[in-house]
Every structure is written in structure tokens, then in C-alpha cells.
Amino acid sequence: MKASWMKRQQYLGYLFIGPNMIGVILFFIIPAVYSFYLMFTDYKFMSPHTKFIGLDNIQRMLGDEVFYIAIKNTLLFLVSVPVSIGLAFIVAVVLNRSVYLKKLLRALYFMPYITSGVAVAFVWMLLFHPNNGPINGILRSVGIANPPGWLSTMETSMYAIDIIWIWFMLGYNMIIYLAALQEVSGELLEAAKIDGARTWQTVRSILWPLVSPTTFLLLITGLIMSIKQFGIIQAITQGGPGNSTTVLSLFIYQNAFRYYEMGYASAVSWALFLIILIFTVIQWLGQKRWVHY
Amino acid sequence: MKKTRWIAGITSLVLIMGLATGCGNSSNSSAANNESPAKGNGATSASPVTLKMWGGVPPESGPQEVIDNWNKEHPEIQVEYVRFVNDDDGNLKLDTAMITGQDVDLFVNYTISHASKRVESGLALDLSTFTDYNIDEKMGIDAESWKIDGKYYGVPTTKSPFFIALNKEALDAANLPVPKEWTWNELREYAKKLKTGDQYGFIQNMEPFVDPIDSVLSQEGYAKADGTSNLDHPLVKQWLETLNGMMKDDKTTPPLGEQLTSKMPVEQVFLSGEVPMLNIGAWLLRSSNNFTDFPRDFTIAFAPVPRLAEAADDYVSRGGLGDYISINAKSKKQEAAWEFLKWYSDGGMSPMAAGGRLPASKDANQDDAVKSLIGDKSDSYDLDSLMYVMFDNQTPTYVRSLPQEVMDLRSQEYEKYFLDSQSLDQTVQAMVTRHNEYLKQNK
Numbered sequence: 001m002k003a004s005w006m007k008r009q010q011y012l013g014y015l016f017i018g019p020n021m022i023g024v025i026l027f028f029i030i031p032a033v034y035s036f037y038l039m040f041t042d043y044k045f046m047s048p049h050t051k052f053i054g055l056d057n058i059q060r061m062l063g064d065e066v067f068y069i070a071i072k073n074t075l076l077f078l079v080s081v082p083v084s085i086g087l088a089f090i091v092a093v094v095l096n097r098s099v100y101l102k103k104l105l106r107a108l109y110f111m112p113y114i115t116s117g118v119a120v121a122f123v124w125m126l127l128f129h130p131n132n133g134p135i136n137g138i139l140r141s142v143g144i145a146n147p148p149g150w151l152s153t154m155e156t157s158m159y160a161i162d163i164i165w166i167w168f169m170l171g172y173n174m175i176i177y178l179a180a181l182q183e184v185s186g187e188l189l190e191a192a193k194i195d196g197a198r199t200w201q202t203v204r205s206i207l208w209p210l211v212s213p214t215t216f217l218l219l220i221t222g223l224i225m226s227i228k229q230f231g232i233i234q235a236i237t238q239g240g241p242g243n244s245t246t247v248l249s250l251f252i253y254q255n256a257f258r259y260y261e262m263g264y265a266s267a268v269s270w271a272l273f274l275i276i277l278i279f280t281v282i283q284w285l286g287q288k289r290w291v292h293y
Numbered sequence: 294m295k296k297t298r299w300i301a302g303i304t305s306l307v308l309i310m311g312l313a314t315g316c317g318n319s320s321n322s323s324a325a326n327n328e329s330p331a332k333g334n335g336a337t338s339a340s341p342v343t344l345k346m347w348g349g350v351p352p353e354s355g356p357q358e359v360i361d362n363w364n365k366e367h368p369e370i371q372v373e374y375v376r377f378v379n380d381d382d383g384n385l386k387l388d389t390a391m392i393t394g395q396d397v398d399l400f401v402n403y404t405i406s407h408a409s410k411r412v413e414s415g416l417a418l419d420l421s422t423f424t425d426y427n428i429d430e431k432m433g434i435d436a437e438s439w440k441i442d443g444k445y446y447g448v449p450t451t452k453s454p455f456f457i458a459l460n461k462e463a464l465d466a467a468n469l470p471v472p473k474e475w476t477w478n479e480l481r482e483y484a485k486k487l488k489t490g491d492q493y494g495f496i497q498n499m500e501p502f503v504d505p506i507d508s509v510l511s512q513e514g515y516a517k518a519d520g521t522s523n524l525d526h527p528l529v530k531q532w533l534e535t536l537n538g539m540m541k542d543d544k545t546t547p548p549l550g551e552q553l554t555s556k557m558p559v560e561q562v563f564l565s566g567e568v569p570m571l572n573i574g575a576w577l578l579r580s581s582n583n584f585t586d587f588p589r590d591f592t593i594a595f596a597p598v599p600r601l602a603e604a605a606d607d608y609v610s611r612g613g614l615g616d617y618i619s620i621n622a623k624s625k626k627q628e629a630a631w632e633f634l635k636w637y638s639d640g641g642m643s644p645m646a647a648g649g650r651l652p653a654s655k656d657a658n659q660d661d662a663v664k665s666l667i668g669d670k671s672d673s674y675d676l677d678s679l680m681y682v683m684f685d686n687q688t689p690t691y692v693r694s695l696p697q698e699v700m701d702l703r704s705q706e707y708e709k710y711f712l713d714s715q716s717l718d719q720t721v722q723a724m725v726t727r728h729n730e731y732l733k734q735n736k
Binding site (some may be wrong): 047060130157 | 382392411413415416548550551698701708709712714
């Protein structure tokens with residue numbers, strides 16, 4: 001009697017996760033498997049003839065100069081993640097103490113995260129304008145005769161995007177850190193104080209290690225989110241000038257939805273998946289060294 | 294124990310019923326959908342056919358007026374206009390709608406490469422099945438470039454001239470005549486003479502920016518006889534050098550990097566009188582007729598787009614016909630769509646001229662079109678040069694037909710050149726290499 005009840009309950013469980021699972025299967029698992037198949041075909045959206053072409057797409061990808069540029073740009077873009085996390089930690093530590101206008105400042109830092117991406121893009125384009133923008137205006141007024149061209153040169157455009165992205169993510173990272181810092185027990189801090197620890201020492205040896213699981217979480221989610229990000233770049237530069245801001249996700253988007261090269265885009269998507277996987281595995285292996293639970 | 298089981302049973306039953314009714318509902322409603330038109334036909338035989346036309350022009354810039362006119366005269370065929378934004382996403386939306394069999398009866402193609410993709414996948418109806426309308430005769434020789442595999446899969450409905458818009462007063466002040474044909478070197482001199490202080494003498498809309506190259510290669514071929522890329526044509530180099538000189542040495546036109554990243558609103562810059570020359574197309578009229586948003590105190594004159602080669606003989610300019618309207622091959626209302634399309638092409642589209650789209654058909658009333666083109670602002674245009682670039686210029690034309698991939702790889706490389714990231718030779722070399730790669734890939 002009891003065993004059969006348990007068994008039935010199991011089936012009932014499937015019923016409850018059913019609605020959700022159907023969604024995941026229809027809109028995630030099947031497309032993912034299908035894209036794996038597409039990788040080996042020359043499928044173009046709308047084209048009536050599709051044939052199996054084996055590894056041609058992968059070969060093409062490995063010989064495609066823009067693919068390597070896109071990988072390089074993606075790595076440059078990812079630099080923004082640790083930088084943003086570091087800054088967010090500092091800001092959170094400061095805002096966690098008694099500061100004037102604490103609540104207002106918290107709200108201000110979080111503003112970018114809830115602002116529309118397109119609006120953000122246009123504001124930054126104005127700010128970064130090489131001749132009339134306020135950023136270069138300030139740089140000139142403090143005596144820098146030739147300030148960088150930011151978005152308008154091949155060499156600086158990716159860094160300009162990084163700056164925007166750091167600013168964008170800062171608020172979210174800060175809020176998560178603030179939550180983690182509230183959890184830190186006051187006794188530890190008090191004990192440290194009695195032992196004569198300076199602020200810097202407290203932050204370094206108590207706060208930082210104690211919030212390390214949060215740092216780990218932010219690092220993994222941040223990297224995954226950034227590696228997939230293309231909306232903000234599409235809105236600001238469309239991958240230009242030249243192809244200096246074409247990151248992998250944008251490269252996939254262009255191939256799939258601009259050129260309708262679905263087969264090739266699938267191949268690059270799986271390459272992107274591999275890269276994300278490698279990053280995540282490295283982090284999981286590395287976490288033992290610095291994450292303290 | 295028993296009770297819990299009972300509750301669980303009920304719950305699952307409810308869930309299943311929910312799912313079942315969910316499915317049931319949707320099938321019911323689709324059945325109802327299928328039924329209703331049939332019922333309608335049975336009851337009142339005059340129930341109108343409804344056509345859906347997909348186009349990229351905002352309804353308020355002409356299309357709404359066009360279909361309102363039609364709908365008034367033709368109660369039996371009602372047309373609805375659906376706007377898609379003519380960019381990657383918008384075209385994808387249209388393609389998806391057609392592939393998945395949604396109601397699209399007529400659609401507008403804005404480039405040959407989009408049109409031919411749709412033809413290839415069997416979405417555009419071969420119009421030679423209709424024999425009562427001779428497209429060649431109506432639209433003239435320029436229609437020829439819209440033939441796909443020798444057939445018309447749509448009607449090219451508009452004339453879309455490209456030109457250099459000029460500030461007549463600024464030209465007069467510098468003692469420069471309005472040219473009827475000229476070269477890029479001459480334009481460069483004009484720009485130098487017209488430049489005042491820190492201002493530029495010449496700006497370009499990004500759409501026709503690369504046209505000088507296409508003007509050459511549409512004639513000489515994008516590929517050489519041996520099948521390799523022709524992007525190292527000497528005139529391509531000349532174009533790169535001329536513009537680069539204008540950007541960096543003369544400082545008469547904005548550096549490309551600055552223009553791109555600031556998304557320079559060139560129409561506004563020109564219409565405010567800041568810069569006296571603008572390379573653009575007929576859609577400028579949409580803004581230049583609008584004195585509320587673009588107040589203007591000068592007369593606009595028009596010149597043809599200059600050529601790269603010294604000799605005028607082989608020159609072709611971009612333009613010709615546009616707005617290639619196709620009938621969905623899967624549509625069940627093709628006859629009705631065809632009736633509408635004929636009416637539209639033969640002048641029904643006149644209200645579109647307000648947005649710079651002149652009817653191409655010889656049967657359309659050009660005076661009406663010109664009237665809605667310049668409206669009550671005719672004093673603010675130099676009419677002689679306007680009529681010349683719009684109608685009288687006999688220079689042969691071409692329609693851009695290059696695949697998007699090649700357009701993109703080309704622009705990526707010339708951007709690097711104009712931004713000083715690579716030399717002229719490297720640029721040409723890179724374009725050729727990547728184009729060859731593309732040609733090999735798409736043999």
C-alpha cells in the first residue's frame with residue numbers, strides 16, 4: 001500500500017512539473033538539438049534546398065577571420081565583468097556603513113539597471129561624442145589635447161563599450177553585495193575592532209572572504225550574461241566601426257538574422273556554448289582556492 | 294491517507310481537464326474562424342475580400358491615404374496596410390509571416406537581394422501569369438533590372454532618384470553654378486570653396502554613401518572574368534582616396550568615425566543651413582517639406598550624383614525604380630491583389646509622392662505627383678534642377694543588387710581605412726580576399 005502510494009506520488013510529481021517542462025522542451029531542448037543538426041547543413045532561412053554538408057561549416061568558421069576577431073572582442077568585453085564586480089564591492093562596503101544620503105545613493109547606483117537599454121545607448125553615444133561630447137570636453141579642459149575617440153575609432157571602441165557595460169552592471173552587483181554584507185555577523189567585525197584591525201584589514205580579511213560565495217555567483221552569472229549580450233552593442237555600434245565591436249553573440253545574430261545563414265550561425269553558436277562551458281568549468285575548479293562557504 | 298489520495302486525484306483531474314479544455318478551446322476557436330468566412334459568403338455574396346499589404350513606409354506618409362482612396366471606390370475589395378520596419382528584424386518578420394502562412398497578400402521588397410530570396414523560396418508570384426499589364430511598357434527600360442531569372446515577380450512602382458541637394462544661396466554667393474553633370478573631383482573643389490570656418494562643405498547620408506563604387510562595378514562586374522573579386526578596380530581606390538582626402542586633408546566632410554558613432558542627422562544638418570551640400574535620395578523631400586520640424590530659409594537646388602571616371606560615356610547613376618511590390622504566391626486572393634496592384638501602380642500611389650516616392654508608370658499623372666511631392670513649398674525649391682534630376686536626366690541607371698554579406702564586408706574594410714586603421718592597399722587587399730572567400734562559399 002505504502003510503496004504504491006509513493007510510486008503514484010512520483011507520477012504526480014511529473015504532472016506538476018509538466019507545464020514548465022513542456023515549455024523548456026519545446027522552446028529550449030528541441031531547438032538546441034535541432035541547431036546541433038543544423039550545424040552540419042547549409043540551411044538558409046527561407047531557402048527550399050538544404051543539404052548535409054558535414055563539417056564544412058566548422059571548417060569555414062575556423063578559416064573565418066571575423067570569427068577570431070569576434071572571439072578577441074568577446075574576451076575584451078568580458079574584462080568588464082571582474083572590473084564591475086570589484087567596483088561594486090567597494091561601493092557596497094562604503095554604502096553599507098553610515099554615509100550621508102545612503103538610500104539615495106543606493107537608488108542612484110541601481111538606476112542604470114532598470115533603465116531601457118536603447119535609452120542608455122543613446123545617452124552614452126552623446127556622452128562619448130568625440131568632438132562635442134561632455135567626456136572629451138572635460139578631458140580637454142584638464143589639458144588633454146587629444147582625448148581618445150571612444151566609440152569612433154577602431155582601437156578604443158571596445159573599451160568604450162566596456163565602460164558602458166561596467167556602469168550598467170554596477171547597480172545589480174552592488175545590490176547583491178549589499179545583501180551579502182548585511183549577513184556578515186557584527187560580532188566578527190567587533191572582535192576585529194577590539195583586536196585593533198584597521199578598516200582595510202577588516203575589509204580584506206573578513207568581509208571579502210565572507211562574501212566570496214557571492215563574488216563567485218556574480219562572476220559566473222556575470223560572465224554568462226555578458227558573453228551572451230548583444231543588445232547593447234547592436235544598439236550602439238552594430239559591431240562597428242569596421243568590426244571592432246563585433247562580439248561572438250552579435251556575429252551569430254548577424255549571420256542568422258541578417259544573412260539568414262542558419263547553418264553557419266548554428267556552428268558558431270555551438271562554439272560559443274563550448275567557450276561558456278570552458279569558462280564555467282574553470283571557475284568551478286578554481287573556486288576551491290578562493291571561495292569560502 | 295485515503296483523503297490525501299483523493300485530493301491528489303481530484304487535483305490531477307482538474308489539471309488534466311484544464312489542459313483538455315485549453316486545447317479544446319483553441320481548436321474550437323480555429324474551427325469558428327474557418328467557418329465564419331464561409332458563412333459570410335453564403336449569406337451575403339457581396340461580403341468584401343480583405344487584402345493585407347505589407348510595406349515599410351509609415352502609414353501616415355502616404356500608404357493610409359492610398360488605401361483609403363481605394364477602399365472608398367472598391368467596397369468589394371478592402372485593403373489593410375501592415376507596416377514592417379525595413380531593417381533586418383522587420384524583413385525577418387515579414388519572411389516569417391509568409392513562411393508560416395499568415396495573411397500576407399501583397400508585400401513590398403526594397404532591395405533585389407530580398408526579392409530574390411523570396412522568389413527562390415517560392416513566396417513571390419510570377420506575374421507573367423497575368424497578361425493584361427505590360428510592365429516593360431508601363432515602367433520603361435529601367436524596370437529591366439528588377440527581372441529575376443528573366444521574369445517579373447513584382448512590379449517596380451516608384452521612381453527613386455538619388456541626387457546631391459544643394460543650398461542655392463550658398464552656391465550663388467560662391468559664384469558656383471548648379472551642375473548638370475560632374476565628377477567627384479569637381480565636387481571636391483565645390484566643397485572646398487563652400488566650406489566656411491569650421492563647418493563642413495559636404496555631407497552624405499549613409500544609404501547612398503557607397504554608391505560610386507556600385508555605379509562602376511554594376512557595369513564592369515563585381516567579379517572579374519576569372520571569377521575573382523573585382524573590388525580592386527582602380528576606380529574603387531580612387532573613391533577611397535578622394536573621400537579620405539576630403540575627410541582628412543580638406544576637412545570638408547566629416548570623418549566617418551565621427552559621423553557613424555554620433556549617428557549624425559544629416560537631413561537636419563543640411564536643412565538648418567549648416568552644410569551646403571548633401572548626398573541623399575528623394576526621401577529628403579519628406580523632411581524638407583516639413584517646415585515645422587526643419588525650419589529653412591534657403592532654396593534647395595538639385596544636382597545629379599557625380600561620377601568617378603572623367604569620361605561621362607559609361608556613367609550610370611543609382612536610382613531607376615524601387616518599391617518592388619509582389620503578390621504572395623500562397624495567397625488565395627491573387628486576382629483581387631492583382632487588381633489593386635495595377636491600380637496602385639498606375640497612379641493610385643500618388644499620395645506616396647509626399648514622401649519622395651514618385652510613380653514610375655507612364656500612365657500615372659506626373660503633375661499630381663509633383664504637386665504632392667513639393668506641396669505648397671514650391672517657392673523653396675529650384676524647380677528647373679528639381680525637374681532635371683527627377684525626370685529629364687537621361688543618364689542610364691542601375692539598381693543595387695549586391696548581397697548584404699558583400700555590402701557588409703566591404704563597409705567593414707573601408708571603415709577601417711577611413712578610420713586610419715589600415716592603409717589603402719591593405720584595405721583593397723582585404724576587401725578582395727574576403728569577397729573571394731564569399732564568392733567561393735556561394736558558388
